Amino acid sequence: MQGINLRVEPGEIYGFLGPNGAGKSTTIHMLTTLLPPTSGTAFVAGHDIVKEGPQVRAAIGAALQEAALDPYLTAREHLRLQSGLHGLRKADREQRSGELLTRVGLTGAADRKVQTYSGGMKRRLDLALALVHRPRILFLDEPTTGLDPQSRSALWTEVGRLAKEEGVTVFLTTQYLEEADVLADRVGIIDHGRLVAEGTPKALKAEIGRPTVEATPGDPSQVESVTAVLGHFGEPMPAAPGAIAVMLNGKGDLTDVLRALDHAGLRVDDLRLHAPSLDDVFLAKTGRKLEGDAPEDA
Amino acid sequence: MNLALNDVGLIAWRSIRRTGRQPASVIAPLTFPILLLAINSSGLRAATEIPGFPTDSFVSFFLPFAFIQGALFAAMTAGTDLARDIDTGFLNRLALTPLRGTGLLAGQLGGAMAQTLLQALVYMCIGLGLGVHFATGPAGIVVFLLLALTIGAAWGAIGIWIALRTGSGEAVQSQFPILFFFIIISSMNLPRNLIEADWFRTAATLNPVSYMIEGLRSLIIEGWNAQALGLGFGIAGLTVGFAMALAALELRKQMART
Numbered sequence: 001m002q003g004i005n006l007r008v009e010p011g012e013i014y015g016f017l018g019p020n021g022a023g024k025s026t027t028i029h030m031l032t033t034l035l036p037p038t039s040g041t042a043f044v045a046g047h048d049i050v051k052e053g054p055q056v057r058a059a060i061g062a063a064l065q066e067a068a069l070d071p072y073l074t075a076r077e078h079l080r081l082q083s084g085l086h087g088l089r090k091a092d093r094e095q096r097s098g099e100l101l102t103r104v105g106l107t108g109a110a111d112r113k114v115q116t117y118s119g120g121m122k123r124r125l126d127l128a129l130a131l132v133h134r135p136r137i138l139f140l141d142e143p144t145t146g147l148d149p150q151s152r153s154a155l156w157t158e159v160g161r162l163a164k165e166e167g168v169t170v171f172l173t174t175q176y177l178e179e180a181d182v183l184a185d186r187v188g189i190i191d192h193g194r195l196v197a198e199g200t201p202k203a204l205k206a207e208i209g210r211p212t213v214e215a216t217p218g219d220p221s222q223v224e225s226v227t228a229v230l231g232h233f234g235e236p237m238p239a240a241p242g243a244i245a246v247m248l249n250g251k252g253d254l255t256d257v258l259r260a261l262d263h264a265g266l267r268v269d270d271l272r273l274h275a276p277s278l279d280d281v282f283l284a285k286t287g288r289k290l291e292g293d294a295p296e297d298a
Numbered sequence: 299m300n301l302a303l304n305d306v307g308l309i310a311w312r313s314i315r316r317t318g319r320q321p322a323s324v325i326a327p328l329t330f331p332i333l334l335l336a337i338n339s340s341g342l343r344a345a346t347e348i349p350g351f352p353t354d355s356f357v358s359f360f361l362p363f364a365f366i367q368g369a370l371f372a373a374m375t376a377g378t379d380l381a382r383d384i385d386t387g388f389l390n391r392l393a394l395t396p397l398r399g400t401g402l403l404a405g406q407l408g409g410a411m412a413q414t415l416l417q418a419l420v421y422m423c424i425g426l427g428l429g430v431h432f433a434t435g436p437a438g439i440v441v442f443l444l445l446a447l448t449i450g451a452a453w454g455a456i457g458i459w460i461a462l463r464t465g466s467g468e469a470v471q472s473q474f475p476i477l478f479f480f481i482i483i484s485s486m487n488l489p490r491n492l493i494e495a496d497w498f499r500t501a502a503t504l505n506p507v508s509y510m511i512e513g514l515r516s517l518i519i520e521g522w523n524a525q526a527l528g529l530g531f532g533i534a535g536l537t538v539g540f541a542m543a544l545a546a547l548e549l550r551k552q553m554a555r556t
Contacts, residue, residue: 032394033394033555033556034390034393034394034554034555035554036554036556049556050556051556053555053556054396056556057394057395057396057555058396060394061394062394064387064390064391065387066386066387068386068387068388068390068391069386069388070312070316070383070388072315072316072319072320073312073315073316077312077315081308081311081312082391082395084304084308085305085308085392085395085396085397086395086396087304087396113319129391
């Protein structure tokens, strides 16, 4: 990590976005006191992560990247163990376990060994374990990686509910743009250990600006002509192989582009309007695409 | 104090439950020592004819071996399971709770000792069923189980230390032959004074495992022998202390929370 400086407000969902190896998990491990930082300071729930580790841990819950569960224990046994280690009395352990099992939809599978669970069920149990002691702050390290869309959506709903209804602050790392876009109130984009952009998803997208039009000529011999027509509407941008893209400069919209192409007698196989995405933000800030990026040093 | 005991109890409970749900971790430690007891007691029975052999029952002489080998199995299970916790990140989950390092170590050791005790009771029943007679009477049986449990703790502490040192289940398993070698070059098959080969007798004399076996054996075939018991309990106790101290040092690295 190199000079990251960020602040997360109570009740906020903060999305920490970056490619594999960018330093997201390292940051989470430091903020959750599992990895002592070599320099710098950080306060979590008002406590110094280096000098007040136990107080930090009492205030936080964490579901780390790997859903570290014991395959031979059941969900209920996991919750009993976790709540016991957090000092809950026996009667409270049972009650809290029941509440959390219901909340994450695992009541029916509560007494099955975890080795029989799907990835989504393990993630939901992981989340329940992080909530056992009613933490004020929740750290989630790539909570939906490897999950099917349905499980991902269910987890998003639950995380959103925790923040909105219970005021839990959520610090979430992800490499999924959609996840950050849908879930996070604010996003920090990290690359090579540096925070390259920070703000609400809307503000970040607005910052890099305008929509892009991408056209794929039907006839390869018309590439130059299509490029010339699109050039009237904006500056050239990187595009898919065989396609031409421009970032609109305000002199026209998609309809105008279509009319101009038609007027010039040019045929296109594909014409798309791209609204700015967080991937565009990442591209603008780092010169690289985020999604589909190969792991660097994960 | 109550919280510390709570930690130990919870970790031990988890360890016992997990071990109980892995049939291989239960069946092998119960069958292999008994199998070796049966084979050696039958094949080496003639050793009792050697002048100076302390008993005419090789089963009585060899029974302590089952307890030592069983404790080694329990140690390997405890070590492998702990290494798996490190590998899967479960240790990080525990590190995020108020669990103390000493609670984790004592709980893991408690789990290994519980397994050792269960096995010891089975070996004892089989031994008594085969006609093993304790020269020290019923009180000797109780002391025997206590010593077996202490020896189990010694092996368990070694398993936990290796797990924390290596963080790998495979590495823990790979230590099994080395530790088993220590059992083989002890006085398990013959009293040290009857071992003819000088190098073997020297190795057995230098080998702490010999004194663990001899402490157990003394209760069966000699009667109350303070020196043998002192050495047995002393060496096992020292091993527990030393290995747990090393394990505590390694735990600080593996559980490097602030």
